Amino acid sequence: MSWHNLGINTMERLCNAIELSGVALVLFMALSFQFIFKELPCPLCLLQRVGFFCVAFGFLMNLRFGLRPSHYAIIILSALFTSFVALRQIALHVVPGTGAYGDPIFGFHLYTWSFIVSMLIIIATALMMGVDRQYYPVKTVNGRYRWIVHALFAALVILLGANIISVYFECGFAQCPENPTQYIV
Amino acid sequence: MMVLIFSVLLLAVILAWIGYRKSAQYIFAAIFVVAIIWFNHHMTSQLTIEL
Numbered sequence: 001m002s003w004h005n006l007g008i009n010t011m012e013r014l015c016n017a018i019e020l021s022g023v024a025l026v027l028f029m030a031l032s033f034q035f036i037f038k039e040l041p042c043p044l045c046l047l048q049r050v051g052f053f054c055v056a057f058g059f060l061m062n063l064r065f066g067l068r069p070s071h072y073a074i075i076i077l078s079a080l081f082t083s084f085v086a087l088r089q090i091a092l093h094v095v096p097g098t099g100a101y102g103d104p105i106f107g108f109h110l111y112t113w114s115f116i117v118s119m120l121i122i123i124a125t126a127l128m129m130g131v132d133r134q135y136y137p138v139k140t141v142n143g144r145y146r147w148i149v150h151a152l153f154a155a156l157v158i159l160l161g162a163n164i165i166s167v168y169f170e171c172g173f174a175q176c177p178e179n180p181t182q183y184i185v
Numbered sequence: 186m187m188v189l190i191f192s193v194l195l196l197a198v199i200l201a202w203i204g205y206r207k208s209a210q211y212i213f214a215a216i217f218v219v220a221i222i223w224f225n226h227h228m229t230s231q232l233t234i235e236l
Binding site: 081 | 213223
């Protein structure tokens with residue numbers, strides 16, 4: 001049996017697709033806020049976006065090549081990275097009087113939301129990877145959700161492309177400014 | 186630098202999409218390490234913090 005037929009389980013795949021859609025929504029909202037509120041992302045904000053894209057990459061691998069612990073490891077490590085970067089940014093502004101970066105959304109700043117979301121991803125992924133039945137070999141591959149996988153891949157590629165263009169206009173090929181106020185290119 | 190990181194991530198996603206699992210994973214691992222190094226560089230150099 002080829003690797004492609006291992007661990008194909010509709011319910012768990014659907015959970016992965018839903019989680020991936022959530023991460024894509026987070027990335028879309030980050031990009032939207034950048035243009036709606038005219039808030040340019042700082043270097044740590046961009047690194048958090050990288051972390052979320054890495055999380056999305058793990059989910060995409062699960063959906064494309066079957067559910068495997070190695071793919072879940074990618075998700076958890078990436079979410080840990082994102083949480084460290086977010087925690088670093090929270091620590092920068094946690095002392096009263098040190099200010100904050102950007103406006104709060106529903107009471108929290110975006111980097112605090114980023115930390116909360118990455119913690120939720122770690123918990124959800126740890127719970128999901130504990131379901132043993134998803135790793136059992138199965139004989140048939142359910143192709144019903146194939147179009148969803150392609151749509152999610154396309155969405156992530158578009159989001160990554162938009163981020164590349166946005167970062168190029170913000171920083172060029174140089175190091176991004178600490179407190180960006182305008183596009184440099 | 187961030188342009189490079191995002192571009193290589195895009196390459197990894199496209200490789201995974203067209204079915205090159207191993208290549209996508211190796212490229213992802215490389216850029217993930219670069220992102221961690223960049224974060225460390227940002228903390229120690231840009232923010233002038235010593236660990």
